[in-house]
Amino acid sequence: MQAFALLLDTLSTTPSRNAKLALLTEYFRTTPDPDRGFALAALTDGLFPRLPLRRSLAIQMEGRIDPVLYALSRDYVGDTAETVALMWPEPDVPPVTPGLAETVELLATAAPADVAETLGSLLDRLDARGRWALLKLIGGAPRVGVSARLAKTALAEMGGHPLAEIEEIWHALAPPYTDLFRWLSGQGPRPDAAGKPVFRPLMLSHAIEETDWPGFLPEDFAAEWKWDGIRVQIAAHGTHVRMFSRAGDDISRAFPEIVAAYEGLDVLADGELLVVRSGVVAPFNDLQQRLNRKAVTGRLMREHPAHIRLYDLLIDQNEDLRALSFRERRTRLEAWVAKHRPLLSDVSELVPFSSREDLDALWAETRSSGIEGLMLKRWDSPYLSGRPRGHWFKWKRAALTLDCVLMYAQRGSGKRSSYYSDYTFGVWREIAAGSKDGAPRGDILPGHELVPVGKAYSGMTDAELIEIDRFVRNHTVEQFGPVRAVEPKLVLEIAFDAIFPSARHKSGLAMRFPRIHRIRWDKPAAEADTLDAAQRLVEAAEGGAIAPL
């Protein structure tokens, strides 16, 4: 348990991806089975989905921790698990600390009535770091800046195999992953995924660049609309149906209606997960309401109905189609859908064109049609995992832009830790008549105040980063820890893909993919955009056209 706790603790303060990978690889190499397997589970899919942590902890704190001191401490620390770990009474005699596997075993086999006591006695045997790690372990995702994908990348490095080979078999494996580690350390065969629906790493596209066009022959390519949902893979094998995200995460549980629609089929298909109401694709924000939900209510499913728009067919029963050309796979896909008619599904239509000019015209209309752009796929491409060059291109619609005023800047981390590199910016909002609050900046644009509309930390060059950093330091009005409030003087032209209503922000709006497009040193802050202008860019909820004024 101590090695694992030290790993989590060190990861949580390590900013660089490479350093994290080195820590993980080292841990997996030097830690014996089954401990490393449980650690891997904790960092990827999580352990103990159903332990009643809060209730158990409350029971065990009684008699050990004074409630008044707990409340004062929790208030200061801001995190329950951390507070409990830090103030848990230290044992008088250094205890024998439990191993990770022993810890997992004790908790997994405890009868429901004994969970609280098991937890309490484990906490009694650990030091502060170990207690923190244990509570993070039980609480689900440990949030130490390591994605499941990064953990799998460390495995790939450890074994010297491509990441794809691990992702393909991942969902057929279970903690403590002994066979996987045996294979990675060269002492056994690659575990077999036979019979279970598994993930096959997706084929991804490149953004089309100017240099790609000269070699572009219209007859070599198919065009499709680029749908603005999330890319998924559906793996069905009898009653086993799973839906994977692009990163290989199993997201089936959040979409039971899709799982039901593919039950009884035997297929591996590639498509876009969307929210579709009466045939019209809803904006991405609607889909967002369905993601990362633990419980799916009937109401949520009715109001945000999920839909699969199919792009490709990879495996049909036992036949692997990935080596076939896109043209052949496309024919197979259409035939397969016509034959099996899966519910809540359709095929992404091909967009006819015969010249570059046709494409330009189609692309120019994507914004007003509420479509994210165009996809161009070589007719003769096999289905290749990863992001092979020259096969598939995405051509995103032109970005929207708004001139915003820099309001807050925050220091970055790692190599950017001495630079103010994360920016919060706002637009002008008219101060409601009779309102007394706000308006500290009403003197710049009379009758208006700034409200934040977004945050960005990319898009600028290194030279521009240095210039903005200097501006921030010279125009600070207030400092809260790593954050500085600045004089509302600098106008940033922000590019973003979409803007949508959001209750989380004071402005009532949130941007998708915002980045710094240009720094408008020349533009007075009073001439930046207004909230009204930003609201006009919100897409209508029912697909298509820009909202009327």
Place this chain on the structure above:
Amino acid sequence: MRSAAVVQWLHPTDRGLYCAPADVYVDPARPVERAIVTHGHSDHARAGHGAVLATPETVEVMKLRLGADGAGRFEGAAYGEVRNLDGVTVRLVPAGHVLGSAQVVLEWRGQRAVVSGDYKRAADPTCVPFELVPCDVFVTEATFALPVFRHEPAEREVGRLLASLARNPERTHLVGAYGLGKAQRVMRLARDAGYDAPIYLHGALVEMTALYERLGIALGDVRPVPLDAKPADFAGALVLCPPSALGDRWSRRFADPVTAFASGWMRIRGRIRQAGVELPLVISDHADWPDLIATVMETGADDVWVTHGRDDALVYELARRGRKARALSLVGFEDEGE
């Protein structure tokens, strides 16, 4: 109860704690005629007093920071030396906080009050250890007065720093440490652990470190970071700077440094994130929660006054243990620099 009477001659004012019969303030927040200063940190040792009584080391620190005219007159009193101020017996005893730090022991008409200033019980090779003085009224700080604060042994934390240096021989290790006390303690502990390479200092730490050496705290090969420093010169070097310099442009002269912060606050993850450091070191010059409670109990004082910090938790806990405690809520003290 004898202690109740102490209020007659020692009480909080808006300038600080005031001893009426001696007409003297302890660590006053604003200029006064006569002051006793517990130690040299800037929120305790302010400029502009008529006369200052402090340990000789604290007098040196104040002269360095405030200039020789930082007070009308400086008077040094060694630990244990007894003074009489208009009938009040005054004596300074070690507080174990930083070099020269003292508790002020005041006695009048058979009653004894101890104003402890900032203190710690953990060992520190750069200053004389805390001395316990039984008393009627004990005036304590409460900087880390929450049960979540239990400081690690400083030797172990410095051990982690040296282990990181060994593990990352190409990366500069930039340690943010408060300039009076913490920085020198970290250096001395590194030397005690066998680290004998040069240690580099940010300009703001140079003079105080030289003063420590003059006052007998040997710190080995210590050098200022040269103005024309190049990143390559500092591969694998240990560099100390004030905490504020970690996020400052100054730190950019080092390529991809491991940033560390030596502070009791590094026990809390939120504070680590806020500081944005890669290597948090829990090293504090203040008493942690168990030591605060133990010290108060050991003094036998049945009246405890809490000057600054997290007084609510400490007052509550002492009441649970049958001690009368109250918060003075004195203004002017900071805990952020720790």
